[in-house]
Amino acid sequence: MNIKAGTKLSDAIHNNYLLLPILNRFGIQLGFGDITVEQICEKQEVNLKFFLEIVNSFLDKNYFPEAELQNFPLKLIVDYIKRSHVFYLDFKMPQIEQMINNLYELAPSENKKSFQLIRNFFAEYKKDLFNHIEKEEKEVHPYILKIDQAYYSNTITGDIVELVNKESISKYADDHDNVEDKLYDLKNLIIKYLPPIPDYTLSNAILFELFRLERDLNDHSRIEEKVLVPKMQAIEKQILESNEY
Amino acid sequence: MNTNSEIVAVVSQGLLRAAIRHLIKTYANNADVMYISSLKNCIDGKFCPAYLILESNSIPEPVCFSLEKIRSKNKHGEILLIENNPINDAVKSFVSDVLYINDNEEIIIEKLRRFFIRIENSHTFHVDDTISDREKEIVKLVALGKTNKEISDILFISPHTVITHRKNITAKLGIKTIAGLTVYAILNNLIETDELSAE
Numbered sequence: 328m329n330i331k332a333g334t335k336l337s338d339a340i341h342n343n344y345l346l347l348p349i350l351n352r353f354g355i356q357l358g359f360g361d362i363t364v365e366q367i368c369e370k371q372e373v374n375l376k377f378f379l380e381i382v383n384s385f386l387d388k389n390y391f392p393e394a395e396l397q398n399f400p401l402k403l404i405v406d407y408i409k410r411s412h413v414f415y416l417d418f419k420m421p422q423i424e425q426m427i428n429n430l431y432e433l434a435p436s437e438n439k440k441s442f443q444l445i446r447n448f449f450a451e452y453k454k455d456l457f458n459h460i461e462k463e464e465k466e467v468h469p470y471i472l473k474i475d476q477a478y479y480s481n482t483i484t485g486d487i488v489e490l491v492n493k494e495s496i497s498k499y500a501d502d503h504d505n506v507e508d509k510l511y512d513l514k515n516l517i518i519k520y521l522p523p524i525p526d527y528t529l530s531n532a533i534l535f536e537l538f539r540l541e542r543d544l545n546d547h548s549r550i551e552e553k554v555l556v557p558k559m560q561a562i563e564k565q566i567l568e569s570n571e572y
Numbered sequence: 573m574n575t576n577s578e579i580v581a582v583v584s585q586g587l588l589r590a591a592i593r594h595l596i597k598t599y600a601n602n603a604d605v606m607y608i609s610s611l612k613n614c615i616d617g618k619f620c621p622a623y624l625i626l627e628s629n630s631i632p633e634p635v636c637f638s639l640e641k642i643r644s645k646n647k648h649g650e651i652l653l654i655e656n657n658p659i660n661d662a663v664k665s666f667v668s669d670v671l672y673i674n675d676n677e678e679i680i681i682e683k684l685r686r687f688f689i690r691i692e693n694s695h696t697f698h699v700d701d702t703i704s705d706r707e708k709e710i711v712k713l714v715a716l717g718k719t720n721k722e723i724s725d726i727l728f729i730s731p732h733t734v735i736t737h738r739k740n741i742t743a744k745l746g747i748k749t750i751a752g753l754t755v756y757a758i759l760n761n762l763i764e765t766d767e768l769s770a771e
């Protein structure tokens with residue numbers, strides 16, 4: 328299903344409930360009745376076209392309109408990315424961590440060691456993800472917004488040019504590490520190698536969360552790498568070229 | 573109470589008890605049998621006997637759930653179910669064998685013999701053998717923090733071969749990261765946790 332301006336929001340969710348966290352990121356809360364996508368975007372002051380591209384590319388792996396997405400203002404893209412970060416760090420990670428702790432508590436004593444390994448693994452992953460996001464929030468986003476502001480207000484000073492030369496988004500792109508790999512491993516460790524626990528519904532619930540998080544992160548990284556980075560590269564290029572004269 | 577008895581039986585009928593005692597005397601080197609009246613301690617994981625003999629009506633319902641609990645607490649134990657009626661496959665999958673009351677004497681004896689033999693061979697832990705010995709060696713070295721270069725020096729193989737092995741390992745195990753391989757190595761007893769901290 329392709330979500331359009333006239334699609335009822337509730338239909339969109341019935342079609343694929345994985346959209347729910349995406350809606351939250353746009354500040355949309357449940358209880359919206361029969362409202363359409365267009366109406367809710369107007370109400371929440373959300374850019375309709377941006378909303379549609381984000382939602383449809385999330386739903387369909389093969390649909391990724393890079394050029395269209397790159398046309399949106401950087402501020403809008405960065406904002407969406409930041410909201411996803413909040414979702415990961417403030418909601419998903421604590422929630423999954425709690426579940427993994429419960430898993431450990433339920434594990435029979437002879438297997439506790441194995442489950443402790445999983446706990447440690449997750450703790451390490453959490454640290455990795457935190458560092459990854461912290462770098463983006465503290466270094467990369469401020470740089471992007473600063474350059475963006477200068478570029479569109481046509482106030483490119485020598486400082487800005489120097490900053491572009493020094494920072495350059497390609498540096499970020501080059502060592503933008505893959506935060507999904509460890510999640511993938513965690514899933515397989517639980518699926519294939521961890522001894523079972525009596526409450527299999529808990530293991531299932533953890534796996535559901537991990538699969539969803541992985542999908543979300545894949546989509547997220549794709550936006551960072553295929554939208555944010557090329558758009559910034561284009562802007563940087565223009566700044567440097569115009570400065571040559 | 574001795575909770576380490578090799579053989580625990582949850583059997584209420586006197587006749588059955590006597591029969592089991594006699595059979596064990598003959599077919600399990602006169603081993604000690606502990607009779608208990610309820611399965612609760614096995615379900616809770618307090619008793620993890622190597623052999624558990626139980627009457628089907630001693631299992632709290634839902635039967636599969638109880639059996640799965642026992643199994644999860646006592647992975648290497650063998651379970652022999654004594655049953656009056658044909659049972660479904662789901663239940664069968666949790667137990668080592670089923671002894672039917674109506675089975676003739678020969679069959680009963682044969683099943684018991686097999687039941688007690690099984691444990692002798694099954695004390696080895698499950699080792700995942702989907703990866704080759706060479707690959708296991710490499711997993712071990714990766715988990716110990718060795719680089720591809722170091723591994724190639726240690727095993728006298730080219731760095732290119734190390735990379736090929738690592739690709740195959742990732743494909744077979746479904747694990748991509750060093751941290752993940754380390755957990756795998758410990759879970760499968762390829763390395764000890766203290767080896768790790770020594771590095």
Ligand SMILES: [Fe+2]
Pocket residue numbers: 408412460463547551
């Ligand atoms: Fe990010």
Ligand SMILES: [Fe+2]
Pocket residue numbers: 459463503548551
């Ligand atoms: Fe990222």
